[in-house]
Amino acid sequence: MNPMTKDTNPTDSCITREQMIRLLNEDLAGEYQAIISYIVYSQVLKGAAYTDIARELEAHAGEELAHAIKIAKQIDYLGGMPSVQAKPVKTSNDPIEMLRADLENERETVARYRERIQQAEAMGEFALSETLRAIIVQEQEHEIDLSSALNITVPLPKEPVAKKAISTT
Ligand SMILES: [Fe+2]
Ligand SMILES: [Fe+2]
Numbered sequence: 785m786n787p788m789t790k791d792t793n794p795t796d797s798c799i800t801r802e803q804m805i806r807l808l809n810e811d812l813a814g815e816y817q818a819i820i821s822y823i824v825y826s827q828v829l830k831g832a833a834y835t836d837i838a839r840e841l842e843a844h845a846g847e848e849l850a851h852a853i854k855i856a857k858q859i860d861y862l863g864g865m866p867s868v869q870a871k872p873v874k875t876s877n878d879p880i881e882m883l884r885a886d887l888e889n890e891r892e893t894v895a896r897y898r899e900r901i902q903q904a905e906a907m908g909e910f911a912l913s914e915t916l917r918a919i920i921v922q923e924q925e926h927e928i929d930l931s932s933a934l935n936i937t938v939p940l941p942k943e944p945v946a947k948k949a950i951s952t953t
Pocket of ligand 2: 844
C-alpha cells in the first residue's frame with residue numbers, strides 16, 4: 785500500500801503534526817482573508833438597509849483578527865511557522881455579492897474547522913481542539929448574521945455518520 789495515502793486523503797482524521805501545521809496555515813490564510821474582507825466590506829456597504837449588517841461586519845473583523853492570533857499561536861506551538869499569505873479576497877460593488885462572498889467563506893470555514901477539531905482530537909491535541917471549538921462557535925454566529933442579512937436560512941449541520949463500533953460479520 786502506498787505510504788503516502790494519508791497525505792492525499794484530507795478526510796482521514798489521523799494526520800501527522802506536519803500535516804496539521806500545513807492545514808492550520810491554510811486556515812490562517814482564510815482568517816487573513818476574512819479580516820481583509822470584513823474591514824473593506826464594512827466600510828463600503830452603503831445605504832440604510834445595510835447599516836446594521838455593516839456594523840456587524842466591523843465587529844466580525846475584530847473577531848477574525850483574534851482567530852488569526854490564536855491559530856498562529858497553535859502553529860508556533862506545534863513547531864511550525866505561521867503563514868503570511870491571505871487567501872484572495874473577492875471585490876464587488878454589489879452589496880448582495882459582498883455578503884454572499886462572506887457567507888460562502890464562513891460556510892467553508894465552519895466545514896474546515898469541524899474537520900480540524902476531529903483531527904486535533906485524533907492527535908490527542910486537546911488544547912488545540914478547545915481553541916478551535918471556541919473559534920467555530922463564532923464562525924457559526926458569523927454565518928447566521930450573514931444568512932439573516934441575506935434572508936437565507938442556515939441549514940443545520942449534518943450529524944457525523946456514526947462509525948460502526950462492532951463488526952457484525
Ligand atoms: Fe475566523
Ligand atoms: Fe468568521
